[in-house]
Amino acid sequence: MNIAILGAGIIGVTTAYELAADGHQVTVFERHASVAEGASFANAGVVAPGYVTPWAAPGMPAKVLGHLLARHAPVRVRRPLAAADLAWMRQWRAACDPATYAANRTRMLRLAFYSRHRLHEVAARMAYDFDRSSGYMVLLRGDRDRQMVQPGLALLRELEVPFHEITADEARQIEPALHPHTPLAGAVHLPQDEVGNCRQFAVILRDAAEQLGARFVFNTAVSAVDTAQTATLYIAGETAPQRFDAIVLCAGVQSAALLRPLGLRLPLRPVYGYSISAHIPEPVYARAAA
């Protein structure tokens, strides 16, 4: 098949690689000048499938409301909520009911474990390695933290994901960079989880996909998609449409806007998070972030 992929984030690049490996003719359209310039650029890179869980969970509405009402709330609403936001919030609240949460969690976990399995298979075949390290530790500051992780640990036991509840001393042995003055009651160590450089992985995999025949077209924004006859897409600033046998939408949060004219309303809203990758010249002085 002749397939167009919209977006060259980690989802677009991995999709391009898999489809090219299966013998399809693949063209990836990306509005930026390179791969992984959006959400895939500088994420935390944690690969911890056992920790994957829907944010629409029982108890979450009360928790979010608590944050919004707190005196020193980290979340501030800067503009009035639009009707679409309110509709999304109603859907989100409905998805927090225990049965929907359980069904969604099962689906997400199945996908997450398969993804990790595939990551290892693909990484073993890549020409270059990417920055990665194995093991994942959740630091516990005190009894409150210990209480808070219990539901997560129950889920890990249920899934038979190996983990160890360890003392502060054991945590410092595994991670000698932890500052001795960092208050620590203990930690949860997941030896099979890992962290990897998402952007670097995407750059290397793009190369592998190109070697399999995939074509990447950068600095090219797609303005519309149409499924009326064959799968058609329109490039911003060009009048002639481009036709394919299929289009795979990997445009992140922008996917919702591209699908709306087709009558498909994806309940997708962006969530903004921040992660810091810091160079630590003296590893022995690293402190765990609060």
Ligand SMILES: Cc1cc2nc3c(=O)[nH]c(=O)nc-3n(C[C@H](O)[C@H](O)[C@H](O)COP(=O)(O)OP(=O)(O)OC[C@H]3O[C@@H](n4cnc5c(N)ncnc54)[C@H](O)[C@@H]3O)c2cc1C
């Ligand atoms: C701070 C932070 C920390 C995170 N930590 C983790 C973590 O530890 N572990 C984890 O698994 N996940 C983490 N995530 C989530 C993860 O980064 C995202 O789920 C993932 O990167 C999404 O990839 P994507 O390819 O769907 O989207 P993106 O990387 O955003 O790619 C979408 C691409 O589509 C392109 N595009 C959009 N519209 C068009 C158009 N019209 N025409 C052409 N191109 C278009 C965009 O330019 C972009 O390059 C984190 C996210 C953030 C923000």
